[in-house]
Amino acid sequence: MLSIINYIREFLRPHWITTFFTAKTAPLVTPPHFRDFPELTDKECTHCLACMMICPAPEAITVVKREEIWRPEITKGHCIRCGLCIEACPEDVLTSGRILAYKKEEELTLQGTFHIEIDQSKCMGCGNCTVACPVNREIDPALRSSGTSTSDEVIMRVDTGQNKVLHEEKCTGCKTCEESCSNGAIRVARIVEALQGGEK
Amino acid sequence: MKKTVDISLPVGPMHPCFKEPCRIKCETRGEYVLAAEVELGYVKKGIERIMRGRPWQEVMFLAERVCGICSVIHNFVFIESVEHISGIVPTERAAYLRVIVNELDRMQSHLLANYSYCYTIEHETLAMYLLNLRETVMDQLELITGARVTCAFIVPGGVRCDISSDIADELRSALDHIDAELTRFIRIFETGPLIGLRSKGIGILTKDAAIESHAVGPTARASGIDNDQRSTHPTYTALGFSPVIRQEGDNFARIMVRFEEVFQSIRLIRSALEAMREGPIRGGGTIKAGSIRYRGEAPRGELLYELTTDDYGRILEIAIQTPSIPNIQVCAHAMLIDAQSAADITSIFISSDPCIACTER
Numbered sequence: 001m002l003s004i005i006n007y008i009r010e011f012l013r014p015h016w017i018t019t020f021f022t023a024k025t026a027p028l029v030t031p032p033h034f035r036d037f038p039e040l041t042d043k044e045c046t047h048c049l050a051c052m053m054i055c056p057a058p059e060a061i062t063v064v065k066r067e068e069i070w071r072p073e074i075t076k077g078h079c080i081r082c083g084l085c086i087e088a089c090p091e092d093v094l095t096s097g098r099i100l101a102y103k104k105e106e107e108l109t110l111q112g113t114f115h116i117e118i119d120q121s122k123c124m125g126c127g128n129c130t131v132a133c134p135v136n137r138e139i140d141p142a143l144r145s146s147g148t149s150t151s152d153e154v155i156m157r158v159d160t161g162q163n164k165v166l167h168e169e170k171c172t173g174c175k176t177c178e179e180s181c182s183n184g185a186i187r188v189a190r191i192v193e194a195l196q197g198g199e200k
Numbered sequence: 201m202k203k204t205v206d207i208s209l210p211v212g213p214m215h216p217c218f219k220e221p222c223r224i225k226c227e228t229r230g231e232y233v234l235a236a237e238v239e240l241g242y243v244k245k246g247i248e249r250i251m252r253g254r255p256w257q258e259v260m261f262l263a264e265r266v267c268g269i270c271s272v273i274h275n276f277v278f279i280e281s282v283e284h285i286s287g288i289v290p291t292e293r294a295a296y297l298r299v300i301v302n303e304l305d306r307m308q309s310h311l312l313a314n315y316s317y318c319y320t321i322e323h324e325t326l327a328m329y330l331l332n333l334r335e336t337v338m339d340q341l342e343l344i345t346g347a348r349v350t351c352a353f354i355v356p357g358g359v360r361c362d363i364s365s366d367i368a369d370e371l372r373s374a375l376d377h378i379d380a381e382l383t384r385f386i387r388i389f390e391t392g393p394l395i396g397l398r399s400k401g402i403g404i405l406t407k408d409a410a411i412e413s414h415a416v417g418p419t420a421r422a423s424g425i426d427n428d429q430r431s432t433h434p435t436y437t438a439l440g441f442s443p444v445i446r447q448e449g450d451n452f453a454r455i456m457v458r459f460e461e462v463f464q465s466i467r468l469i470r471s472a473l474e475a476m477r478e479g480p481i482r483g484g485g486t487i488k489a490g491s492i493r494y495r496g497e498a499p500r501g502e503l504l505y506e507l508t509t510d511d512y513g514r515i516l517e518i519a520i521q522t523p524s525i526p527n528i529q530v531c532a533h534a535m536l537i538d539a540q541s542a543a544d545i546t547s548i549f550i551s552s553d554p555c556i557a558c559t560e561r
């Protein structure tokens with residue numbers, strides 16, 4: 001009995017009756033706070049590679065030079081829309097949903113330090129990673145054509161058949177080297193810290 | 201004379217009442233269930249293996265993907281375990297924000313579980329009402345974190361973003377709406393005679409059987425066991441948390457425990473919004489080497505992360521014990537036995553809120 005009364009009460013509510021007779025599906029809209037794939041703002045990218053460093057999805061973001069301008073490009077099939085690259089980018093090049101706004105407002109940032117590990121038992125000294133590394137190529141442009149370097153300023157180079165790390169502190173943690181190594185011999189540990197209020 | 205045949209009755213792996221694939225193999229005499237076994241292995245991901253050797257900022261996203269329905273708690277427990285290893289304490293405001301998002305996630309998970317149950321006992325009206333109400337919760341999650349599921353909200357030392365006073369107001373009014381709607385739905389559920397026939401006294405799990413078989417979460421609490429990891433969590437104790445417990449141990453009790461926990465979550469969010477003071481939401485801190493076993497309360501029960509990290513913040517070893525692992529076995533070996541009708545097999549199974557994706561990680 002109580003149950004019937006409850007049902008009658010449920011279906012006699014004015015709200016129920018009006019929605020029953022005027023039922024209409026609301027149009028599908030993406031709310032502005034939805035964390036979608038990152039999009040570019042009109043800010044200039046400085047090729048610092050912080051976005052590639054933080055990205056948790058393999059090869060979701062790459063910073064490429066097209067028509068003399070550096071620009072991050074997102075592969076939508078790989079990107080998981082986490083929004084970390086937006087928080088990590090120091091130049092506010094990327095945006096999505098509310099992330100860029102609250103990042104600026106609350107001075108949020110993600111910062112990392114890096115440690116390169118080369119497993120000498122797997123490394124065959126091919127030098128693929130030294131050539132692929134974007135920082136190396138900027139320091140020693142000769143790498144691009146010759147594939148070897150004599151500079152002592154590069155992050156790493158192949159010396160007497162073995163890859164040696166010279167300047168770990170210059171690494172930006174972009175993971176390009178990991179992706180270029182066919183043996184999985186090089187691993188870059190990224191020690192990331194989530195901070196607020198600028199530099200600590 | 202009617203001949204009684206012993207039958208092996210398979211339910212699943214594809215079954216209209218199941219959200220995910222699994223097979224229940226029942227030995228029955230007519231409709232009476234003599235024994236049951238749950239067979240898994242249809243959706244194994246091997247996610248713990250993928251996590252190994254990766255830094256926290258990658259594992260955090262993998263952890264969320266263990267379970268799509270209760271993703272926030274995996275994020276929560278994983279981050280709190282690495283925080284405990286490294287001696288990082290989240291800022292006060294961040295701790296409250298974590299509770300708010302975690303409780304919203306619990307609400308939507310419980311509403312979905314109860315939707316499934318109503319759908320299984322063929323009360324589709326109530327089922328759709330609950331599913332519709334769940335959308336209100338999902339919208340709030342999206343408003344706060346930017347995503348409905350896999351919110352990626354919690355980071356070591358804090359959370360991803362703050363909530364403004366506008367968002368807090370919207371959250372409060374959404375909670376009022378859920379409170380009012382759910383009170384009506386529960387009235388329908390409690391007084392429905394047909395719902396009672398399918399739920400009361402069905403699938404009884406006695407307290408002794410629950411203790412013996414290590415039931416966790418709402419399944420255990422519906423059988424009178426005081427087992428809720430939130431009771432020992434500092435932020436929850438500060439908010440005056442006390443677990444919801446019922447004694448009956450049947451389908452009805454399990455569903456009602458979940459309904460009551462939704463109200464409890466609403467209260468917790470309201471008091472967290474009250475208690476929250478302005479302040480930083482991130483405290484920084486890097487992950488150090490160490491090992492830990494850390495527990496948290498997922499919507500389905502106790503969630504355990506056992507992991508080892510190295511000096512560079514990478515996860516070397518990890519094992520995840522999700523609440524559905526014990527609960528599915530409890531269901532097969534204690535709850536399904538003696539079911540009087542084959543139609544109760546699905547409703548009993550669904551009432552324990554099994555999550556196959558969690559179980560098979």
Ligand code: SF4
Pocket residue numbers: 037038051054055056057060061074078079080081082083084085086
């Ligand atoms: S949103 Fe996340 S997954 Fe996508 S490119 Fe940025 S960091 Fe990578």
Ligand code: SF4
Pocket residue numbers: 044045046047048049050051052063071072088089090091092093094
């Ligand atoms: S982090 Fe920003 S500035 Fe740096 S490379 Fe990426 S998009 Fe460019």
Ligand code: SF4
Pocket residue numbers: 116132133134135136155170171172173174175176177178188
């Ligand atoms: S991660 Fe590798 S490729 Fe990128 S800067 Fe460091 S050494 Fe170079």
